[in-house]
Amino acid sequence: MNSVNLKRLAQELNLSIATVSRALQDSYEVSSQTKERVRALAAELNYEPNAYASSLRRNISKTIGVVIPEVNNHFFSLAINGIEEVARQSGYHVLIYLTHDDYEREVAITQYLTGGRVDGLLMSVASGSQEFSHLEKLYASKPAIVFFDRVCEAIHTANVTTNDYESGYLATQHLIEAGCTHIAHLLVSGNLSIGRMRMQGYQAALQAAGIAFDETLVIDGNGDDESNTELLKNLLRSRPEVDGIFASVERLVISSYQACQALGRAIPQDIKIIGFSNLGVASLLAPALTTITQPAYEIGKEAAKILLRAIEKKKAILPSQSLVLKSELFQRKSTEPCG
Amino acid sequence: MNSVNLKRLAQELNLSIATVSRALQDSYEVSSQTKERVRALAAELNYEPNAYASSLRRNISKTIGVVIPEVNNHFFSLAINGIEEVARQSGYHVLIYLTHDDYEREVAITQYLTGGRVDGLLMSVASGSQEFSHLEKLYASKPAIVFFDRVCEAIHTANVTTNDYESGYLATQHLIEAGCTHIAHLLVSGNLSIGRMRMQGYQAALQAAGIAFDETLVIDGNGDDESNTELLKNLLRSRPEVDGIFASVERLVISSYQACQALGRAIPQDIKIIGFSNLGVASLLAPALTTITQPAYEIGKEAAKILLRAIEKKKAILPSQSLVLKSELFQRKSTEPCG
DNA sequence: CCAGATATCGTAAACGTTTGCGTAGATAAA
């Protein structure tokens, strides 16, 4: 209903719509005096081009989509921060979609996005997804896609990830060196590559230390926080020999703390805990939490950069553009050796 | 470039574009057999309508914008969660913009949004904004706006807020009852109504307890976390009599903890701390943090509901639709009376 | 059997922008 459009400007200036349009694009085909007149009136009337008309005509939306499991999570919110930063600098808009780690929702969302609403897509796939035909369909419908963190290997594109195998290895090794011999591994994405990598690192570190792998110590922590905490309490009760926990996702670290608190297990005396986390307050926890921290902001930034470069150059994204950033281990109280 | 559009469907089915369009909208003007044929082919070819063409024609984008200071903050990320939930259920898309509490960015963003890109807007204004003409311009350009938390009183629309005066009063009273007599107030939005309300509650509680208001104990905590921590360390050093801190935003609570830790001040023995926060791990901090927790998820949900109702009914939003939700005080270790 | 209602479909305009093409006038080159 904002009726200040090119036609309106053209009428008031006694020019054609084409000339007004070109003037606003600073085209060489229009004289500088006319440009000035057009710009002046446009500013006065507070003209803003209709994004939909422009997108329709040019087949370019200047919009990217971000599809992630959740936003109330330091990793993803930091990533969004990085994404938004890069997008804003390049004049792109950011649509956000949350899957809540639910396969059905992910399918519905990718279906929407087939309609050409976005020029490109940044995605971290839902842990509930076991099957990826919806992503292949989406990919076939053209938009550039870059996966970050939770990638989909079936799609031939670039991924931005972290050194997950190494991190899993280091985390486990860290617990072993601190004296742990029965280490539980909590994960959420066993069927995703990210989960498998961390798992393999965990297993390799156990093997290197001569500790037998016990798959009953691997807990799948989907579901909500309360049920996860219950799950952990059950584990700790039934397996009192567990003296270390390696949580591969922030939420599970919190649940671990709560389970220990509820059962009166002292950290780090009885149980040591390390986890993937971007919690800013890790050092303020009781006790301070040893974390493996992913460069979430940089991941978002780099993924967005790769995507936007491809969009602007209209070139396909190659797997060779993939990036692996390094996570960092911050040693704190929760894994301190005692006695 | 996804060339499966209405024309393509029409050609393959020997129908007109109009009929195909109507069939997909389940119009009564097309026979059920034709509808079936159309739907079948659409499904087979994975047809998805072009959102931009549709938006252009109908002057409806099925998109709302969310403009907030930051996303790496539990309050806002929970709010987004609520917003996205409501939007998704109604088939709306969500564009997200971050101001980083910067006035210039907010102006630039509102300028974009004048172009009719969104049907409506949910907004929490930047603390750096002292002047609101950009918002009035935006409002004049038509889209429905609902403010949440950090409202702009100059705009005649609905707001979703919390009982900030009462919360400020209760927080301060809580500290006083715990034995504090020199209470610092850290705030970030002194020129926004939300900041003023909390401030007034703080002052009223002081007065009720017969404590003189000392404006040098009111600290403006804009800027980054490190400089805030420095600011607080300086305060605690120069004013050793300070025995209570009321932080009106999550970030400042963290800085307070860090400042105390750095200076060796024991919480709650030397200083008691209470703060607005949606930190899920508040109870796991050392010591557990007493919080005033806003119903962030519900705020997002309610704000989105008001907005979408107005959009769908094409009715203006009235200030009378405003909502005030209640925050809750969770008493924990950081404000425990001692000795 | 005919007037009118009903069911089903097509034609074409419109949304606001971008852009290939054409053109009038001015200038420069021959």
Place this chain on the structure above:
DNA sequence: TTTATCTACGCAAACGTTTACGATATCTGG
């Protein structure tokens, strides 16, 4: 002078949908 080049602008089509309006055929009641 004529021809070519350049400048500055307008015309009109196109992007993919939606929708007002019309058209045709079938059906109904009298």
